[in-house]
Amino acid sequence: MNKKIDRGQATRGHLVAVATGLFTEHGYDGTSIEAVLRTAEVSRGALYHHFPGKDALFAAVLDTVYERVEADGARAVEGLTDPVAALRAACMAWIRSTADPVVRQVLLIDAPTVLGWQRWRELDEQRTLGKIKAALRRDGRIPAARVDLFAHVLLAGMNEIAMLLARADDHRSAAAEAEAAAGDLLDRLLGA
Amino acid sequence: MNKKIDRGQATRGHLVAVATGLFTEHGYDGTSIEAVLRTAEVSRGALYHHFPGKDALFAAVLDTVYERVEADGARAVEGLTDPVAALRAACMAWIRSTADPVVRQVLLIDAPTVLGWQRWRELDEQRTLGKIKAALRRDGRIPAARVDLFAHVLLAGMNEIAMLLARADDHRSAAAEAEAAAGDLLDRLLGA
DNA sequence: GTATCAACAGACCGACAGTCGGTTTGTCAA
């Protein structure tokens, strides 16, 4: 049971890779299953053997994208002990990671739609929101009862900055401005 | 040319009303044109005579919803001269208006998807973002160069709070908490 | 009366996501 499993995993991985490209270029709605099948040179049956539906394929793509972003974030935070310093570094890493068009299209634009706001935030809860809340709690400058709400607002604010940055004509200068603004925002929220 | 025009306007209005109900209950994707036609007892030809497509029908629905929300906001701001006081009042009105399921589904959930983030923010720009920016500029506590970005973040933050509130089990207490948090957020952003 | 045109009617079309009965192929026990 090795050649079989390997082949299956290879097909699955190939589909995810191809779908990542198409989803990024044309968006979720603009990418037909047909197009994925043609590009990947895989049959309909094979795709539906590995994924129960189009949204499941998207979820698999999302997973790989999320993991990359998370890894970038983890690297940025490495060695930082102060919760606010870590939070700040993570925010900057997040803003920087939106330079990647995959992150913009898949993570920022399509994910909330395809998954629905609720599931989207649940995913964020597991991945990043939880860490933000922990940092805010450790820091203590936000009243405990308000940590949850402020964490959401902070996340939403960072996403908004990221979206604005993603639309900017001059990415370099916009990125600098975005990072400065994000820092300012954090300072103000935490009452520095 | 009066009976004819009246009849047309009546059909159009009826379609918007029916579509508003269905979009609210089942969302944009979950509402088929078929369903709208059946419920409204209007023919396909009639609908496509008044609207070039499904998204145009949605845009018409969105317009009426937006106008209601805007009217609520205008009423809340009435008589207030201090820009920050007006901003605060408008935020509270906005949070309160999400008690309406139409606002939640059509305005918060579906609109960004159907219109796309860009057009969605352009609409917001005309309707509310412009006013937020004006208020922040008049107040002056946010550096002029950063007003645009902060206005976006403020709007996104309020939307996030609204979404959280919309999902809450106990709406009454959650609303009180949400308004307190929104006030706190404003204070911190403006460095009060 | 008749020409005109907005309003409406509904058969029809192509695209698409998803299904289903079958076929191939690697694995493993006897």
Add this chain to the structure above:
DNA sequence: TTGACAAACCGACTGTCGGTCTGTTGATAC
């Protein structure tokens, strides 16, 4: 070696949906 088994794969087919197209109707203008 072989035969049972199951994972992997195949592709014709289906139902639904948004949108189009060729009319028909009835109020209005002349």
